[in-house]
Amino acid sequence: MVKAKPYYAPGGLSVAYYDLITGADGRLRGDEDVYAGLAPAGGAILELGAGTGRLTSALAVRGFDVTGVDISPAMLAQAKARIADLAPDVRARIELRRGDMTALDLKRAFDLVICPFFTLAHVPAGAAWKNTFAVASRHLAPGALAAFHLPRLEIMRRPGPANPDLPVLDLATPDGRRLLLFVRERTFREGINRLDQVLEYAVADGGGRIVQRSPERLTYYVADPEPLAATAGLVLDRPPIDLGGVGDIFVFRRA
Ligand SMILES: C[S@@+](CC[C@H](N)C(=O)[O-])C[C@H]1O[C@@H](n2cnc3c(N)ncnc32)[C@H](O)[C@@H]1O
Numbered sequence: 001m002v003k004a005k006p007y008y009a010p011g012g013l014s015v016a017y018y019d020l021i022t023g024a025d026g027r028l029r030g031d032e033d034v035y036a037g038l039a040p041a042g043g044a045i046l047e048l049g050a051g052t053g054r055l056t057s058a059l060a061v062r063g064f065d066v067t068g069v070d071i072s073p074a075m076l077a078q079a080k081a082r083i084a085d086l087a088p089d090v091r092a093r094i095e096l097r098r099g100d101m102t103a104l105d106l107k108r109a110f111d112l113v114i115c116p117f118f119t120l121a122h123v124p125a126g127a128a129w130k131n132t133f134a135v136a137s138r139h140l141a142p143g144a145l146a147a148f149h150l151p152r153l154e155i156m157r158r159p160g161p162a163n164p165d166l167p168v169l170d171l172a173t174p175d176g177r178r179l180l181l182f183v184r185e186r187t188f189r190e191g192i193n194r195l196d197q198v199l200e201y202a203v204a205d206g207g208g209r210i211v212q213r214s215p216e217r218l219t220y221y222v223a224d225p226e227p228l229a230a231t232a233g234l235v236l237d238r239p240p241i242d243l244g245g246v247g248d249i250f251v252f253r254r255a
Pocket residue numbers: 008022047048049050051052053054055069070071072075099100101102115116117118119122123
């Protein structure tokens with residue numbers, strides 16, 4: 001078994017190359033438009049699991065007030081760096097804070113709560129999902145919306161690559177090197193619907209020599225969110241929105 005550090009840990013290449021990888025990830029194309037379409041113009045959005053501020057900053061550029069919460073200091077540090085480059089009026093619409101989406105209480109209501117790009121799948125699909133739905137609900141007035149982007153069960157069930165030594169991704173980095181991504185381990189447990197993966201991020205120099213490696217453990221949990229959301233008074237507002245054929249955005253309305 002490969003010795004791996006947790007995903008999004010300080011110094012991990014999953015953090016350093018998060019923006020490069022998501023920028024190239026067609027499965028996310030259009031998510032910004034979906035979320036922007038769920039809030040009133042200039043409204044206030046709470047993002048659970050804001051990461052490096054990919055959406056936080058894009059939605060603020062579109063005129064929304066965005067509060068981004070994340071549990072990972074390394075991801076938040078990158079979000080802060082990204083936001084520092086924005087125009088002052090856009091920056092003024094963004095608040096970043098460290099926090100746990102399963103236990104957050106900002107004591108205010110937002111027009112929309114979003115939990116993008118499989119973030120809910122990072123926590124177990126039982127009490128932790130219920131607690132996150134309760135957090136979303138407590139930050140919304142009756143009638144307001146919450147959107148959760150979740151991976152599809154059939155995609156999670158897929159086996160890993162036949163040859164784990166072949167990269168599943170090979171991207172040019174801005175400094176002229178290459179980022180390679182390998183799936184070293186992948187195990188799906190039926191019943192608890194839990195996927196465990198070890199992803200190895202590797203950086204190769206111009207001559208193809210690996211100069212840096214970062215094996216990282218990533219676990220996803222999948223479940224039908226509807227009954228768990230219902231425990232927090234969130235009811236499905238519309239059919240799930242397909243994103244890239246591998247996941248869906250579930251939009252709930254606070255009853
Ligand atoms: C896949 S990234 C999504 C980042 C960003 N929302 C985006 O769409 O690009 C998932 C993020 O969720 C964060 N996260 C995981 N568990 C969390 C928790 N319990 N509370 C807050 N953030 C969490 C991770 O640190 C990571 O930054």
